[in-house]
Amino acid sequence: MQVTAFAKINLGLAVLGCRADGYHEVDMVMQAVSLGDVLTLELAETICVEVNCPELAGGPDNLAYRAAALLQKVTGQRRGVRIYIEKNIPLAAGLAGGSADAAAVLRGLNQLWDLGLSLGELMELGAALGSDVPFGLVGGTARARGRGEVVEPLPALVGRGVVLVKPAFGVSTPRVYRLHDQLPPRPPGELAPLLAALEQGDWAGLCAALVNDLERATFTLHPELAAIKQALQEAGASGVLMSGSGPTVFGLCADEPAARRVAAGLDLAGCRVDVAVTL
Structure with missing residues (x-):
């Protein structure tokens, strides 16, 4: 099987x-x-x-x-x-x-x-x-x-393009959470706008509502991730965020062809770049 x-x-x-x-x-x-x-x-x-x-x-x-x-x-x-x-x-x-x-x-x-x-x-x-x-x-x-x-x-988000950028290093999830707890406290990220955008099928609203509370800790450990995020934004991704505890940063695109255009426009030495679609 x-x-x-x-x-x-x-x-x-x-x-x-x-x-x-x-x-x-x-x-x-x-x-x-x-x-x-x-x-x-x-x-x-x-x-x-x-x-x-x-x-x-x-x-x-x-x-x-x-x-x-x-x-x-x-x-x-x-x-x-x-x-x-x-x-x-x-x-x-x-x-x-x-x-x-x-x-x-x-x-x-x-x-x-x-x-x-x-x-x-x-x-x-x-x-x-x-x-x-x-x-x-x-x-x-x-x-x-x-x-x-x-x-x-939740309501399905199907067929949207995703550019995945993974730098050469990995991160330890427990270490990221420990640093998150040590940083000056902030209110938890607000998911209501993201959930509403999914419910309404609001693509622009969804891309604007992406949020990850662990970005601050992982970016503190690896400041170079901010450059990856900026590169994806400049290449035309509709929404950009780090996934989980990182270090992969992804860019959302309207569809797979758009994601391939964004990926082709990246110049990120040492990074692995994959193009996928949402399922």
């Missing part, structure tokens, strides 16, 4: 405060995009994960491996699986590539092992693996609250 694990971007990310469990309470508007890893699942006697990316280990710490092991444990499944991951989503990029892989494994093994679990049951398992895994199971356009595990579908 082949399954695709799609990357996500954050159209909105508001940090509401710290939780007793050590996580942060967040309110996010998340969007799936067409850049994705391709996972091949084959029945086997044990769990085995292979990756075409030498920087990513395939052992028990891999989220795809952990997803298979958790599913095996809670269902009593005796069969194993060989998982081959063709990695297309960059690592440590703020695009939830590992979480997307875990979600794809849960979804795929539910079929391959004939488990018959509901979406709600899969999402509960996903939340135990990582905050972004439940969204990976839902996809599309959605609001995610709590620490990210409470997911509610």
Whole structure:
């Protein structure tokens, strides 16, 4: 079986405060995009994960491996699986590539092992693996609250162009949140204009309402990200924002041809540039 694990971007990310469990309470508007890893699942006697990316280990710490092991444990499944991951989503990029892989494994093994679990049951398992895994199971356009595990579908934003710019370095999400907590406090980002724009199909309003409370911390650690954001704006992107804890910065465009024109106009040495569409 082949399954695709799609990357996500954050159209909105508001940090509401710290939780007793050590996580942060967040309110996010998340969007799936067409850049994705391709996972091949084959029945086997044990769990085995292979990756075409030498920087990513395939052992028990891999989220795809952990997803298979958790599913095996809670269902009593005796069969194993060989998982081959063709990695297309960059690592440590703020695009939830590992979480997307875990979600794809849960979804795929539910079929391959004939488990018959509901979406709600899969999402509960996903939340135990990582905050972004439940969204990976839902996809599309959605609001995610709590620490990210409470997911509610929103009006779809389909076929819009996205230019993804990933610099050569990655960032540590825990480090970004620690710095966010140390910076002078600000009120959480306001998502109401973004939600209203989605509801009304207001493209210009949506592009103007993009917000990410973590930008300030990540840009403090890596000031060069501001130049990427400016370059996307100058190249003609309709709306520009950092995704998640970064460091990927994305530009929204009316459609894929417009995104390709924006990408062609960029001159960003050392950066990876991908063009995708919203799903």
